[in-house]
Amino acid sequence: MNELNALFRKRIGIPENESIPFEALDNVLEKTAKSIPFENLCIIENKTNDITKENLINKILVKKEGGLCYELNSIFYFFLIENGFNSVLARGVIYENAIQEFLILGRTHVTILITHQKQTYLIDTGFGGNLPLKPVPLTGETITSNNGDFRIRKLESEHGDYVLEMKLKHKDTDWKIGYAFDSKKPIIDVSEFNDIQTIIAEHQESPFNKKPLITRLTTRGSLTLTNNSFTQWIDGIVTKEKIDNARFKELLKQHFGV
Template identity: 65%
Template sequence: MGEFDTLFRQRIGIPETETIPFEKLDLVLEKAALAIPFENMRVIEQQTKAITKENVMSKILVEREGGLCYELNSLLYFFLLENGFDAVLTRGVVYKPAERAFLTIGRTHLTIVLRHQGRQYLVDTGFGGNLPLKPVPLSGETVTSANGEFRVGRTDSEYGSHVLEMKLKHKDTEWRIGYAFDPERPIAGLFECDEIQTIIADHAESPFNKSPLLTQLTPTGNITLTNATFTEWVDGRVTKESIDEARFKALARRYFGWRDWD
């Protein structure tokens, strides 16, 4: 394997010589979720770069930052290809439960569809605290992980032919939609990732260009940091702290390894 594969394995903590069959993908997804945060710092700082394999490798594997869906899932996609998997990237539309509506800024979620032994699976490591942590079959079966229950259902809408549905552990009592997507419409090239990034960075209705957001799963729950609050879930119990700028920077360094404050 090459440099990319080696650096990815080092970042998430799996042996460089270990073979990764389909049955071990849940381990890869769990370790990636615990090691790499979902965060928008480069968008906030207006320091985005084109989405290429080299740039994503540099940002997340060398500089050890996190990223948004179009970075985190493209990173995983490259790793899957290098390890012999049949995978494609496709775009989706995120659902906002509070508004009971899909985002109106377009297909700004990037996810992965993987084919294995004639079956298709959704694989996602770029959906913030909503990660399935396992491949989710497109045939409708429910999968259960440390983060909750997940399934993919069919739909007939302008937003996609399938939807990811979830019941997050300790948070949801009923199924809710995460996003709609089209497994049969893979992206035409990485330029579509740049299109997503441009919308996320520049659109007036983008949820990610207003203020910092950093979130990551932990062995006991998850943590979320904004410029106003720090929220921590531990074994189903939540604590929320109001913070100022100095506290934000300290927590970003401590929990997310963010160091570029000068």
């Protein structure tokens, strides 16, 4: 077993000798969501590196940090490949439901598409608190997980040919768009995502270069930490604590191991 496969399994708590059939991906995705946080700390601290397989292994699996979509889904893509899955990466555009428009940053979201028994599924480990936690078929079928309901809708547009829609548990009563993505332009070279990292780090409209953000799912909800607040969702009940810098560092270590 190579380094990436062994280290990834150790990070999320899967035995080295355990095979991973398609039916086990639900469990793997849940463990990943609870173990590896979505965070922008390297962007905020101006400590980014080139997006390469080696750098991602070092950042996420050796130093045990988290990352943004282009990092989290890239490392999971490599893990899927190592475990025999027919997988590619794809780019998409995030939809901002508050203003009902796609973000002007363009195709800065990265997601994963896998093919199993002639059916294509979307997998995402890098969408913050909006993770499906299961493979979502491109057929339009609704899947239900511990995080809500998710489906893929065929929709040809300038942003791609499909959209991910979701109703998050305890949060949404109606379907909302997560992002559009393009299944016709598969990506296998993660160096393409250096352009995304530059946009995320430098663009004035980027939501991830303003203040630190770190979030991960839990068994009963989610945790989200910024430089001035700590928000917990537990069984549908939200609590929010205002914090200072000392408390930020304390919570960062306590809940995210950073």
